[in-house]
Amino acid sequence: MVAWIFDKFEGGSQQTIVDPFLAWKRKPIILGLHSTETDNYPNYRKGSAPHFTVFPQQRTFRQHKSLEGASYSFRAPAGVSTNTMGVIQVEIVGRASNLYQLSGAPLEYLTSFLAFVCESVGIPIQCSVQFRGSAQAYGTNAPTRLSKDAFYKYEGILGHQHVPGNEHWDPGPIPIDEWIKLMKKELSAPSSPSTPVSNPKPSNPKPPTNTIEVGYKVETLDFRNADKTPVKHYLVDNLQGLLLAAGYGPDGLVGSTGRPDGIGGAKTKFYLGEWQKKSNSGAGNGKADYIAGPKTWKTLIEY
Numbered sequence: 001m002v003a004w005i006f007d008k009f010e011g012g013s014q015q016t017i018v019d020p021f022l023a024w025k026r027k028p029i030i031l032g033l034h035s036t037e038t039d040n041y042p043n044y045r046k047g048s049a050p051h052f053t054v055f056p057q058q059r060t061f062r063q064h065k066s067l068e069g070a071s072y073s074f075r076a077p078a079g080v081s082t083n084t085m086g087v088i089q090v091e092i093v094g095r096a097s098n099l100y101q102l103s104g105a106p107l108e109y110l111t112s113f114l115a116f117v118c119e120s121v122g123i124p125i126q127c128s129v130q131f132r133g134s135a136q137a138y139g140t141n142a143p144t145r146l147s148k149d150a151f152y153k154y155e156g157i158l159g160h161q162h163v164p165g166n167e168h169w170d171p172g173p174i175p176i177d178e179w180i181k182l183m184k185k186e187l188s189a190p191s192s193p194s195t196p197v198s199n200p201k202p203s204n205p206k207p208p209t210n211t212i213e214v215g216y217k218v219e220t221l222d223f224r225n226a227d228k229t230p231v232k233h234y235l236v237d238n239l240q241g242l243l244l245a246a247g248y249g250p251d252g253l254v255g256s257t258g259r260p261d262g263i264g265g266a267k268t269k270f271y272l273g274e275w276q277k278k279s280n281s282g283a284g285n286g287k288a289d290y291i292a293g294p295k296t297w298k299t300l301i302e303y
């Protein structure tokens, strides 16, 4: 997964908002649309920035977060993973009450930007939900909301108004079919100067042992001696991200950058143990064995 793509499309810049790393529970496969409810770029507080904010009238966009992890823009109610279920989130500068009226050059910029994001990440340009106005889309019980199961299976484009357990109705009743037509037109335009980032879907590779379907391969990590010899492995970062997402830490899991520090020492061992006891994914009978094997990974990923 390419982490930063702001320099690969017209008008892009980087404005990093540092949050604790939030690991993906499946690979990014949804484009989640918001409207900022402002007339200019908003000032995001920590823990509220999407991956991108795009300003169609200005023909610019900002990337706030690496695509290697989730953003925090949805509410994540108990028992429902929202941000982490593979959603690349885009805030569009504008208001849910009138974004659907966008036309002309700003709309062309917006749709070509959205096509670029989908193409870069490998999100299918498709939509099987309806975008509605506030009467039908506001509130946690709005008819637009997908069930948890439907959301977990969804692939393509949706809005904040479709996310289970959330209230917001942004980005409003946008004409998504028209937008998709424009997005596809952009991709097939022969003179398009933007470098298309190819993202071929792997042709159903056989999963090796210990692989769990999250877009990355997990391996067994042994933390039994981590107090003395910290575990150094590229997956420590992911494990820490999942422990954080489960409510453990951040002390000792997060480094000075605000991301997991990737060093599996005493604190990581401790929180792993706490998780194993809670989820009964360690030595059985609610005991920890401090070995992050397939069962521990699975419970964390599915939490």
Ligand SMILES: [Zn+2]
Pocket (backbone or CB within 6 Å): 033, 034, 035, 073, 160, 168, 170
């Ligand atoms: Zn929103």
